[in-house]
Amino acid sequence: MNRSGFSEGEVARYWDQNADLWADHVRRGWDYYREHFNSPAFLQFIGDLSGKTVLDAGCGEGYSTRLLARRGARIVGVDVSQRMIELAQQEEQREPLGIRYQVASFSDLSLFDDASFDTVVSFMALMDGPDFQGAAREIFRVLRPPGELIFSITHPCFMTRGYGWVEDENGYATKLTVADYFVDQPYVEHWRFKGGPAPKDARPFAVPVFPRTLSECVNTLIRAGFVLEEIGEPRPSGDACEEHPWLRRWRDHATLFLYVRAVKPVASITSEGQA
Numbered sequence: 001m002n003r004s005g006f007s008e009g010e011v012a013r014y015w016d017q018n019a020d021l022w023a024d025h026v027r028r029g030w031d032y033y034r035e036h037f038n039s040p041a042f043l044q045f046i047g048d049l050s051g052k053t054v055l056d057a058g059c060g061e062g063y064s065t066r067l068l069a070r071r072g073a074r075i076v077g078v079d080v081s082q083r084m085i086e087l088a089q090q091e092e093q094r095e096p097l098g099i100r101y102q103v104a105s106f107s108d109l110s111l112f113d114d115a116s117f118d119t120v121v122s123f124m125a126l127m128d129g130p131d132f133q134g135a136a137r138e139i140f141r142v143l144r145p146p147g148e149l150i151f152s153i154t155h156p157c158f159m160t161r162g163y164g165w166v167e168d169e170n171g172y173a174t175k176l177t178v179a180d181y182f183v184d185q186p187y188v189e190h191w192r193f194k195g196g197p198a199p200k201d202a203r204p205f206a207v208p209v210f211p212r213t214l215s216e217c218v219n220t221l222i223r224a225g226f227v228l229e230e231i232g233e234p235r236p237s238g239d240a241c242e243e244h245p246w247l248r249r250w251r252d253h254a255t256l257f258l259y260v261r262a263v264k265p266v267a268s269i270t271s272e273g274q275a
């Protein structure tokens with residue numbers, strides 16, 4: 001489903017431009033949502049990958065790839081941004097963990113043979129590519145049955161282009177409002193990490209976004225041949241909200257992330273024919 005708007009080459013150029021600032025801020029721990037909520041929750045959802053052959057699809061500068069390598073996965077990271085991969089490789093040289101990185105789109109994994117991975121993981125990247133159908137098809141192809149695809153994305157039902165918060169006079173979020181759920185036109189979002197410097201001191205990231213409905217995400221996976229195993233909608237704990245009050249709105253009103261675990265069954269037939 002390659003929508004008009006941005007080609008993969010253009011997406012790569014946006015992320016090349018983001019890459020140095022992104023790596024610097026991530027490595028300083030300024031992505032508070034990652035540090036205090038998303039990473040721990042998603043690692044728990046992923047479970048134990050030690051000894052498995054894993055592909056990290058959309059690995060960026062390798063933060064999450066390194067986490068999984070340290071937990072015993074034999075892992076390859078791919079990203080469409082050459083600069084992100086250079087930064088990941090520099091870190092691998094500085095502290096070798098046995099990770100191999102390649103510049104590639106997760107929608108064209110022709111670098112890899114059929115059935116070459118036990119697991120494909122993707123941390124907050126699949127919503128950033130224009131061709132989710134191609135990604136589902138390619139990831140399915142490179143998985144060895146009964147291999148799993150496990151990914152996190154921003155929740156398509158709540159993080160719409162027109163979402164917003166209503167707050168009371170004390171800044172407490174009383175509700176989340178959602179609009180434009182069905183608008184599928186790609187656009188560029190500008191944002192910074194929560195823990196980063198004040199707006200005057202750091203430019204925002206410019207991120208092409210490809211909005212998809214929940215049914216589009218799920219049906220694309222099913223049509224590629226996957227069987228859905230588990231859906232996760234993480235919610236911060238009460239203790240986490242005490243410690244980080246900015247998380248509370250995601251405990252009280254809606255979920256920011258969607259996690260999916262889908263399996264390539266041993267005998268698989270896709271809508272496009274025998275796998």
Ligand SMILES: C[S@@+](CC[C@H](N)C(=O)[O-])C[C@H]1O[C@@H](n2cnc3c(N)ncnc32)[C@H](O)[C@@H]1O
Nearest residue numbers: 015058059060079080081105106123125128129
């Ligand atoms: C939000 S960042 C997440 C990076 C990384 N997974 C992490 O946890 O830090 C999204 C990444 O997806 C990559 N990306 C976007 N489209 C892609 C595609 N078609 N194939 C591979 N990577 C892609 C971007 O270059 C960027 O590095």
